[in-house]
Amino acid sequence: xxxxxxxxxxxxxxxxxxLTINCTYTATGYPSLFWYVQYPGEGLQLLLKATxxxxxxxxxxxxxxxxxxxxxxxxxxxxxxxxDSAVYFCxxxxxxxxxxxxxxxxLTVNP
Amino acid sequence: xxxxxxxxxxxxxxMGQEVTLRCKPISGHDYxxxxxxxxxxxxxxxxxFNNNVPIDDSGMPEDRFSAKMPNASFSTLKIxxxxxxDSAVYFCxxxxxxxxxxxxxxxxxxxxxxxx
Numbered sequence: 001x002x003x004x005x006x007x008x009x010x011x012x013x014x015x016x017x018x019l020t021i022n023c024t025y026t027a028t029g030y031p032s033l034f035w036y037v038q039y040p041g042e043g044l045q046l047l048l049k050a051t052x053x054x055x056x057x058x059x060x061x062x063x064x065x066x067x068x069x070x071x072x073x074x075x076x077x078x079x080x081x082x083x084d085s086a087v088y089f090c091x092x093x094x095x096x097x098x099x100x101x102x103x104x105x106x107l108t109v110n111p
Numbered sequence: 112x113x114x115x116x117x118x119x120x121x122x123x124x125x126m127g128q129e130v131t132l133r134c135k136p137i138s139g140h141d142y143x144x145x146x147x148x149x150x151x152x153x154x155x156x157x158x159x160f161n162n163n164v165p166i167d168d169s170g171m172p173e174d175r176f177s178a179k180m181p182n183a184s185f186s187t188l189k190i191x192x193x194x195x196x197d198s199a200v201y202f203c204x205x206x207x208x209x210x211x212x213x214x215x216x217x218x219x220x221x222x223x224x225x226x227x
Contacts, residue, residue: 043202051212101154
């Protein structure tokens with residue numbers, strides 16, 4: 001079945017550092033891929049998405065590129081801020097409406 | 112739009128009591144999802160509806176859990192009787208449709224349930 005694997009957290013960075021959170025997936029065909037972010041005490045918010053191979057999703061300085069050849073959708077940001085501290089979830093939607101989520105990666109950014 | 116609305120935001124109850132969680136999806140969204148989030152199991156899909164009809168309830172843990180969607184603007188998740196292991200944050204989400212242009216799910220703020 002479909003699955004999503006994220007790099008284990010927690011991740012702790014200093015402000016302005018470069019961020020990468022790895023995400024790989026297992027699915028047949030061409031699923032839609034998502035990154036969601038969850039701030040403390042809140043629900044998940046869509047950060048970015050990509051729907052086909054080589055698409056790049058971007059939002060708020062975050063980027064992720066849909067790599068079919070490596071079945072990956074790694075999240076990157078060039079310069080993180082304290083306000084980026086949150087839990088980040090990679091997810092895929094294959095057929096139907098069901099989303100499959102990764103385990104989540106806790107990011108803490110220190111000033 | 113106000114987004115997905117959930118109530119209550121927090122619920123504390125005693126083991127054996129009935130608990131009802133409520134959700135109002137975004138107007139016009141045809142899909143509604145119920146999730147449970149715990150530290151041990153992460154984010155789990157419990158059930159989802161399309162046009163008020165349950166499509167996939169394979170994630171519902173046991174018969175103590177039931178979900179209904181009597182109309183397009185309201186859904187409930189009921190636990191009867193509740194147990195301490197049901198303590199979790201329960202999220203409701205909605206989306207327009209199942210294809211790439213419409214499949215973004217929008218989440219509510221969640222209900223934090225504590226069963227003593």
